[in-house]
Amino acid sequence: MKYEQEIKRRRSFAIISHPDAGKTTLTEKFLLFGGAIQTAGAVKSNKIKKHAASDFMEIERQRGISVATSVMTFEYKGCLVNLLDTPGHKDFAEDTYRTLTAVDSVILVVDSVNGVEAQTRRLMEVCRMRDTPVIVFINKMDRDGKNRFDLLEEIEKELSISLHPLTWPINSGKDFKGVYNLYDKNLLLFTANTKAAEEDSLHISDLADEVVDQKLGDRDAEILREDVELVDGVHGELNVQDYLAGKVAPVFFGSAVNNFGVKEMLDTFIRIAPTPRSRETSKRVIDVNEDKFSGFIFKIHANLDPKHRDRIAFLRVCSGRFERNKFYHHVRLDKDVRFSNPYSFLARDKDVIEEAYPGDVIGLFDTGNFKIGDTLTEGEDFYFTGIPTFSPEIFKELVNKDPMKTKQLEKGIMQLTDEGVAQLFTQFGGNKKIIGCVGDLQFEVIQYRLLQEYGASCEFRTLPYYKACWITSNDKNKLNEFTRFKSNNVAEDKDGHLVYLAQSEWFLNTERTNNPDIEFHFTSEVHK
Incomplete structure (x- = not known):
């Protein structure tokens, strides 16, 4: 239990979605809130030369899609968040499947216009195989899309998961006026083409308050009251244990490009998302609180920096403390290795770290020693299981x-x-x-x-x-x-x-x- 405090403040999650649902944009908003970047790059806009912070391969910048999982670490409200942005395109699904083995929870982005798409289904199947806790973010509410109730029904049916709305939208498309936060009982007002700010948030102890009518208009205020009554009646309080067991998915509505509804989700995520968990190995379950270090390689990336022929192996720490310059046992090769420059990442920017704890994802310079699924330990021989290679098509x-x-x-x-x-x-x-x-x-x-x-x-x-x-x-x-x-x-x-x-x-x-x-x-x- 040596490292209990460090483990408790870790949150490791992946963002998954169908291509173009707004995943990379959402990633950038998280990084903005975490103070990791100052301005977001428009992923597909040629006018803005700042490309999305999380897309670092030349081909990704040319095509405007993510083709490799990016790893980013940032601090937010006392928590250390390890965020993995995955490729949405189905041709890179295997990279995403492997990434899901390295995280403790998932945020699934659904496009309110297109609803559930083929790739979303496939990704959710992988989450269900592992009972991974999922939070759903319904994006692009400022565009004309599907009816909110129909959309929830479609997601539940198509993805075989129970949903629990924690925010509720007021209209959509050009009439979108904002969201009501069912968890914190406040109203967040939306103004087109402006970023959401603190002053747009109204704390409301009772939806019957006249302020609601003044801000939304009588008709929309009445519809919101009816909707909230219905949602509360059906769902009641969120049972956090059901979420952690992967049985219930909290739902948030918003518009990532307008930075709207994102902070509410991130604040809730920090409160309820799982801390790092214990893991199965070929010998026994490795408890996350064990003192001895263990971790596995879930991704390898060559030529992260084209000027230097480097290969980086991404390691998920599962137990104990990883220390720079300390020898660890490479189980498959049966030899001891050490790392003088282990990194934490913000996409292409790297910082050398002295230590890492369970839940952290770190980059290790690799001269060809690593393969996906390799395990590093403090001497014991075992493999972390559940990192398969799938049959190609x-x-x-x-x-x-x-x-x-x-x-x-x-x-x-x-x-x-x-x-x-x-x-x-x-x-x-x-x-x-x-x-x-x-x-x-x-x-x-x-x-x-x-x-x-x-x-x-x-x-x-x-x-x-x-x-x-x-x-x-x-x-x-x-x-x-x-x-x-x-x-x-x-x-x-x-x-x-x-x-x-x-x-x-x-x-x-x-x-x-x-x-x-x-x-x-x-x-x-x-x-x-």
Whole structure:
């Protein structure tokens, strides 16, 4: 219990959403409140040359979308907040899935105009797998969108989660007048094209007060009273334990671009969000209050600074205290390593830290020692579980366009696949390199980064595979026989594990039926 005070003031969360729901904008508003940045960058405006603080790769700034998870740390009201901004685009879902293993809670941004979209569903499934506590922020209330009750019903139905509104909107679109805070009993008034300020907030002990009619007009004041009565009648007080168990999601309404309704959510988040939790490992549950240090790598990023060929491994601290220049045990490599310059992050800005506690996300310089899922401890051997690699959906052969740059291409593709951008398979008994991704956009990113960062030009040829399955068997001879007969469809992943590349669902089912002694796995966590 040595570090109880430090653990209690930590909050680690990820912001997730469908692309363009306003996630990166919301991230920036949090950073403004935390005093971490002075001005927000308009993510897609070419007029403003300040790009979004959390988008730091060149390709992200050109396209106006986030393609890698950014990590930001800031102080707010006595709490140390570790915020992870994730890519919304479905092609980068795997990066987001892994990020969700490193946080204790999630803020889900829903666009009030478009409602629940495909990517939102997928992300919520991952949250539910882990019972991650979720807060919902319904954004863009100043645009004409769906009816507020219909929207809540849609979210509950589509995402299979109970909602509990903590603020309530007064109209929407051009008639949007503000939100009523059900938690703190105050009214926050909205004026178009201005940022919300303290003086826009009215403390109201009773909604029957005439001030409400004066500020909103008789009709809107009456509608608000009816709505609040209905919402209170249905939901009552928020049960914080239900939220922490992932059963109920508090809901806030606002407009991130106008900085409206964001502070109310952040204040509530600080009050109710979970502090760092204990975690499952391959041996036992590691209690967050244990004195000995442990943590795991959930993300690797090469060339954070293009001028220096650096690789940063992002580590989530799970127990104990991490100290600069102290030796820690790298479980997979069975060797001791130390770090002279561990970092905390504000997107691209890095600060060297002396120590870190459970809940913190820190960056470690990596010379090629780390892979995603690696565990560091103070001597004990175990792995943190639940950090799987998923089967890709699109497969392409990597073709070198410049034989003079073969070495650069090999190095580049090894480093990029270590980051988890894509998966690399080598054809069994041959040297054909096959890249597996979740979406097409990832191939564009790989091609762009190989050229920009390694000077290697390549192209991709589409391959007719439908899924990659890791194969294992207790009978070694059966496995050898299978790989010999199916050599055209068998490859090895980067760790030398055998993978069967199925052309279709029919082929996969046939092989599973014909080979009962061989197990086909859709994630690679089986090898941990």
